[in-house]
Amino acid sequence: MATVGKGKQQQRVGTGVRGADDILGGGYLPESATLVRGEPGAGKSIFSLHFLAAGIDADETAMYINLGEPEDYIRDTARDFDLNVNGVEFLNLSPSGDRFQEEETYTLFRADEVETPSLVKNIRTEVQEVNPDRVVVDPVTEFRYLAPDDHQFRSQILGLIEFLKSEGATVLLTSQAASSMPDDDLQFLVDAVINMLEEPGRRTMHVSKFRGSSVRRGHHTLQITDDGMRVWPQLDPNRHERERSTAKLSSGVPELDSLLSGGLTSGTITFLSGPTGVGKTTTGLQFMKETAGRGQRSVLYSFEEDRQTLFERAEAVNIPITDMIDRETLNVEVIGPDELTIDEFTHQIRTEVEDNDSEVVMIDGTSGFEKSLRGVGAEPMQDLVKIGRYLRNMGVTGVVTNEVHDITGQFRATEQGMSYLADSIVVLRHVEYKGSLRKVIGVLKMRTSEFENQLRELEITEHGLRVGESLPELRGILTGTPTWDENVD
Structure with a gap:
């Protein structure tokens, strides 16, 4: 030169x-x-x-x-x-x-x-x-x-x-x-x-x-x-921005979309929060399945499950994850402990968004995110904040699964004080009723629109996700020990 x-x-x-x-x-x-x-x-x-x-x-x-x-x-x-x-x-x-x-x-x-x-x-x-x-x-x-x-x-x-x-x-x-x-x-x-x-x-x-x-x-x-x-x-969200859409991202499950007033709003960050085994990852994949059906691409970063387990679980509930990958409408990256630095990880996200046109980015496991990536700061959620701001600026829908460790008992939306990061919080919960362990799902927060403030029963079957009618007759569901109110019509 x-x-x-x-x-x-x-x-x-x-x-x-x-x-x-x-x-x-x-x-x-x-x-x-x-x-x-x-x-x-x-x-x-x-x-x-x-x-x-x-x-x-x-x-x-x-x-x-x-x-x-x-x-x-x-x-x-x-x-x-x-x-x-x-x-x-x-x-x-x-x-x-x-x-x-x-x-x-x-x-x-x-x-x-x-x-x-x-x-x-x-x-x-x-x-x-x-x-x-x-x-x-x-x-x-x-x-x-x-x-x-x-x-x-x-x-x-x-x-x-x-x-x-x-x-x-x-x-x-x-x-x-x-x-x-x-x-x-x-x-x-x-x-x-x-x-x-x-x-x-x-x-x-x-x-x-x-x-x-x-x-x-x-x-x-x-x-x-x-x-x-x-x-x-380092990722600097302020250096990245493009035109954003306010379209709704459907889950393909009408009852779940009803809870969300039509689905997830594009360019927002949604937390799926609940204890282990309640269906957070499956719920996130359901949105990706619907996105793939429209020919759009998603990417899943898994910090807490190996590839084989993830694939077997998805296929068992009618989410054709292998076919989605073959058609390049889904990319799955399983990230092990100390495999990447935080800056390498954010570079991967940028590549998916800017080069591969991914419309949905899912980070599966906040605990794994915090523990697996090298170079995460003393305030690891600040790195997640920057990722969230980047996705919003780029008009990409972010889905984050957050595990709370109490399977039943007093309800908490998050255990790490992260609710302020989310535009929407969907809570999934185990409840015991009449000796039976069931799952419920509801929306705790949506910044971008009104939402249904009812809880519904959630089932994960071989045919996929099933969300039932609202459960107004149950009281104390979020405590994990509900009671039935016979006076509710």
Whole structure:
């Protein structure tokens, strides 16, 4: 890419790391200096190699000034991740490097102190010969050992940065961030600061400084796999919106639709709340079955059931889940513990909504959601709030199953204080009546329309969901121990 000094084009310089440009608003600013911070093993060198390889792929010139690992090791690392650095010019100043060993002194001097050999002078000479578009200095903190004092170190690094930028280069400097070697002074000298952190259950990328442009704040999941490095940006609901419909989504069961005044309103979030075994997942799948019948697509994320159990249960109650999947009107993703980070999961949702046109998204199990995903914050339901806001903004109907752990007894709609997240709450409940265990269903809340405030008996049969007439003669159903009022007509 032509930088400002080599063509006056105001465009971004790509990082080469999938997902990172999205966080940086398109990439680095041309002729800027970015500090990439992290503890040893955080992936700073790999991040830098992606940057240089992207330049080579774009027919740019690139230079790697290595003061840590030797050149052979860096090239081997690039080869391991299938990164093309064949055209990168290496200035090997690592302790084992020939040019470093040939120096008569390891003290940094200003460029005009030509009486004594100088690393800075050596770098300037090489840069002017190569004329690179992209430069990596890895790690720049090694220079601190060579400077007589902190003031001299800052002055030399600032001079080096300004020289590289004046030559038309976009610069990455890596820092071995550690409490034993603070790099606050370096952060003041650069245009941008990227932090690579090790957090519970995941690595993250966090941009703490970026001059001249807005960036996406927060800690975004960063992964290093055999395919290289990738960043999964946090979900920001405010960045996504499209025209919404107020149409009703029918369940295909007239009595259930009657409870819901016609069905679920598109672009809303409905909680199906109740104890285990009461039929929450089956009820959600019933809406998906009806959606499939109209040729529209749904996706189910199951956190609490394995695939075989889910399929057997669905087929046993006349929900043709296998056929729906074959016709691509349904996608089922079973997510096990620690399989995904929260940012990978929200990326999957975005792919289903934006690329596959899914009209219904079901998250089966709030407890599993909280426990299975790595990187969920101290307030896990806040992540669910963001997902809900995203689905609403995109006009997608969200269905969330929420398990309350008391099978009978005093009624609670949710056990985690989540009722404020829902536009609608459908309660399903086990009740005991005359020695028989039955199920009931009712609507506790609907923000978008009126609803039937009666409870109805729910049966799950081999022919599907059956919702009976209302039960006005029963009292105390929500306590789990109802009584029959003979005086009710």
